[in-house]
Amino acid sequence: MSEHALGHDQPMLEITDLTIGFADARGIVLAADHINLKLHRNETLGLLGESGCGKSVTLRSILGLVPYPGEVISGSIQWQGHSLRDASHRALERVRGREISMIFQDPTSCLNPVFTVGSQIVETLRTRLNMPAKDAHQRSVELLDHVGIPSPEQRLKLYPHQLSGGMRQRIMIAIAIACEPQLLLADEPTTALDVTIQDQILNLLGMLRQETGMSMILVSHDVGVVAQNSDRIIIMYAGRIMEAGTTGEVIYHPRHPYTRGLLAAVPSLDRAGERRPLTSIPGQPPNLARLPQGCPFQPRCAFARPECATIPVELDRGYPEHGSACPFVD
Amino acid sequence: MPVENNQPLLKVDNLFKTYPGRWTLLNRLRGTPRLRLTALDDVSLALNSNEVLGLVGESGSGKTTTARCIVRLETPDSGHITFDGNDVLAADPARLRQIRRDVQMIFQDPYSSLNPRMSIRVAISEPAIVHGLIDPGDAEALVRELLDRVGLPYSVADLRPRALSGGQRQRVAIARALALKPRVIIADEAVSALDVSIQAQILNLFGELIRDLGLGMIFIAHQLSVIAQLSDRVAIMYLGRIVETGPTAAVFNNPHHPYTAALLEAHPSLEVDKEQEPALTGEIPSPYAVPKGCRFNTRCRFAEPRCYEIDPAPAEVSRSHYAWCHVLPDLVAHGR
Numbered sequence: 197m198s199e200h201a202l203g204h205d206q207p208m209l210e211i212t213d214l215t216i217g218f219a220d221a222r223g224i225v226l227a228a229d230h231i232n233l234k235l236h237r238n239e240t241l242g243l244l245g246e247s248g249c250g251k252s253v254t255l256r257s258i259l260g261l262v263p264y265p266g267e268v269i270s271g272s273i274q275w276q277g278h279s280l281r282d283a284s285h286r287a288l289e290r291v292r293g294r295e296i297s298m299i300f301q302d303p304t305s306c307l308n309p310v311f312t313v314g315s316q317i318v319e320t321l322r323t324r325l326n327m328p329a330k331d332a333h334q335r336s337v338e339l340l341d342h343v344g345i346p347s348p349e350q351r352l353k354l355y356p357h358q359l360s361g362g363m364r365q366r367i368m369i370a371i372a373i374a375c376e377p378q379l380l381l382a383d384e385p386t387t388a389l390d391v392t393i394q395d396q397i398l399n400l401l402g403m404l405r406q407e408t409g410m411s412m413i414l415v416s417h418d419v420g421v422v423a424q425n426s427d428r429i430i431i432m433y434a435g436r437i438m439e440a441g442t443t444g445e446v447i448y449h450p451r452h453p454y455t456r457g458l459l460a461a462v463p464s465l466d467r468a469g470e471r472r473p474l475t476s477i478p479g480q481p482p483n484l485a486r487l488p489q490g491c492p493f494q495p496r497c498a499f500a501r502p503e504c505a506t507i508p509v510e511l512d513r514g515y516p517e518h519g520s521a522c523p524f525v526d
Numbered sequence: 527m528p529v530e531n532n533q534p535l536l537k538v539d540n541l542f543k544t545y546p547g548r549w550t551l552l553n554r555l556r557g558t559p560r561l562r563l564t565a566l567d568d569v570s571l572a573l574n575s576n577e578v579l580g581l582v583g584e585s586g587s588g589k590t591t592t593a594r595c596i597v598r599l600e601t602p603d604s605g606h607i608t609f610d611g612n613d614v615l616a617a618d619p620a621r622l623r624q625i626r627r628d629v630q631m632i633f634q635d636p637y638s639s640l641n642p643r644m645s646i647r648v649a650i651s652e653p654a655i656v657h658g659l660i661d662p663g664d665a666e667a668l669v670r671e672l673l674d675r676v677g678l679p680y681s682v683a684d685l686r687p688r689a690l691s692g693g694q695r696q697r698v699a700i701a702r703a704l705a706l707k708p709r710v711i712i713a714d715e716a717v718s719a720l721d722v723s724i725q726a727q728i729l730n731l732f733g734e735l736i737r738d739l740g741l742g743m744i745f746i747a748h749q750l751s752v753i754a755q756l757s758d759r760v761a762i763m764y765l766g767r768i769v770e771t772g773p774t775a776a777v778f779n780n781p782h783h784p785y786t787a788a789l790l791e792a793h794p795s796l797e798v799d800k801e802q803e804p805a806l807t808g809e810i811p812s813p814y815a816v817p818k819g820c821r822f823n824t825r826c827r828f829a830e831p832r833c834y835e836i837d838p839a840p841a842e843v844s845r846s847h848y849a850w851c852h853v854l855p856d857l858v859a860h861g862r
Contacts, residue, residue, distance in 0.1 A: 246721035246723060247721055362809055363809075390584035390585055390748065391748065391793060392584065392792045392804075392805060393584075395791075395794075395805050395806070396804040396806070396807070399802065402802070417721065417722070418794060420793070421794045423794070423796055423797065424794055424797065424798065424799075443798050447798055457723060458722060461723050461726035462726075462751065463751040463752055464751060464754070464755075464795070465750060465751050465790065468754035468774045468775045468778040469754065469758060469775040469778075470775075471733050471755070471756060471758075473730045474726040474729055474730055474755065476723060476726035476727040476730055477723035477727075478727075480691050480694065480724075481691055481723075481724065
């Protein structure tokens with residue numbers, strides 16, 4: 197864990213009032229609505245939420261990868277003092293992979309099936325760092341070794357389909373760290389993997405962060421994965437931030453009714469075989485096209501009251517280390 | 527707790543299933559023998575009514591193949607399956623229809639397991655009509671009752687699946703299975719695709735159904751916590767073989783197979799601090815080349831020379847709790 201998770205130094209990444217919309221014939225649906233977050237050097241931030249909460253699209257917006265027809269409508273994304281939102285294609289190209297790189301859920305669709313994995317790593321090194329071919333090959337071997345791939349020299353000659361899912365994710369990580377980025381964006385990096393392989397990959401990411409001091413934003417729907425691998429957590433629901441704070445605070449002392457519901461709904465190994473009902477959150481996941489006024493969680497909230505329709509959804513400023521968007525429950 | 531002396535409702539004995547591997551022209555010309563993929567290698571299990579058996583394991587461990595053999599979507603190479611005293615594998619078509627009515631399956635993906643062009647009403651009532659359980663005129667009452675049973679309003683009856691969320695679709699799939707008044711439900715990763723808050727709703731629904739209807743259930747999942755929530759007994763599978771089985775609490779609180787122990791350790795729990803070593807190194811070996819001796823020996827930190835030679839026999843570590851391991855049961859018994 198980082199020593200200055202909440203240090204007073206300038207954040208390396210600062211997102212302010214970011215709003216991302218998807219337009220269709222019926223209007224605009226906001227996938228992310230007034231998102232604020234800061235990330236410091238050497239820190240891992242977990243973005244946690246269920247499908248459609250806006251965690252992935254927020255992450256993608258950092259590198260200008262919001263898929264069509266989505267668009268950043270307002271807000272700013274400041275990276276080391278430069279605005280990424282206004283950056284030209286060329287400027288973004290310089291940031292991508294070199295300063296900020298990204299790994300995705302499905303390593304199969306991120307690797308080109310008709311090239312060997314070696315040529316794909318070499319290509320990254322040559323285009324991003326202008327490395328001569330021979331050095332790039334040498335460096336590729338080192339990278340594969342570093343991410344825990346046995347006999348790297350031979351593996352470089354293989355095509356993606358000849359490797360297992362865990363190995364492919366290791367290759368993606370090798371490509372992502374090839375240029376020693378300062379920030380790694382990880383979008384559900386272990387969701388497609390078996391639990392023992394997930395454990396290996398998360399350990400690998402932890403080791404790399406410790407070695408290089410690289411920061412990370414980890415997006416996941418799995419509360420356990422985020423809890424065990426983040427310094428701070430942001431909880432999202434229907435495009436809004438509902439709660440944010442240090443991991444221990446959010447997991448052990450959740451404040452927002454949604455966070456409490458989410459944590460209570462996770463089945464636990466400690467009650468094996470008892471078949472005691474879980475405390476589930478009633479109702480259906482939110483429909484982003486038909487959100488209620490005010491707090492989006494109110495239709496499913498046990499503490500809902502009429503005022504919920506009028507309150508602004510923003511974190512209270514009272515607690516700088518642990519904010520909740522619910523003014524009524526604490 | 528079920529009585530063990532009685533004949534179980536469903537019994538699977540020594541099931542083997544292999545699939546032919548790819549056999550290219552080049553292989554044929556060279557005369558290399560065709561490889562066979564081992565999906566199931568001597569799997570035995572039993573299920574009583576009013577009981578949930580959890581099947582856990584990583585991809586490729588044979589959980590789904592076991593389920594598909596039970597409802598005869600696959601035919602095993604050898605072995606016996608008995609349902610309610612009937613031999614499933616030797617059943618004639620009429621008997622098989624009866625068995626398939628009694629043993630219903632629910633799948634992982636409620637987006638592809640429901641016909642997109644069928645209304646919910648038809649999706650739920652059609653199987654019951656086809657099997658002659660009800661007259662078409664009684665469909666409305668049945669649909670009303672079942673939707674209520676799975677916690678959906680009757681107003682969804684005339685919608686198509688696309689109008690429903692994933693959790694609602696899974697409720698429809700459950701109603702459709704219940705329409706045939708089954709005695710056993712096989713749920714194959716039935717909550718894996720759902721969000722946590724919805725997953726908890728469906729797990730609770732399964733719990734109610736088992737309690738109220740006295741069903742037997744084989745509950746397949748790769749997530750240990752989900753298995754722990756619902757199962758009375760568990761069977762841990764690895765590379766086509768059950769490696770440990772027993773009452774859920776006994777297996778999870780006191781694992782006697784190194785693989786079970788590693789799965790439990792790798793499970794991301796709600797603990798903020800995490801140990802720094804992976805629970806298990808390496809990956810599951812290819813099912814085309816199952817290791818000699820104990821199939822877990824390539825990843826096991828307890829492996830001894832005999833583990834590379836002799837396939838372990840089950841060791842009974844406590845009442846109806848078995849582990850297929852040479853080493854760990856002894857170590858645990860002698861206080862490690």
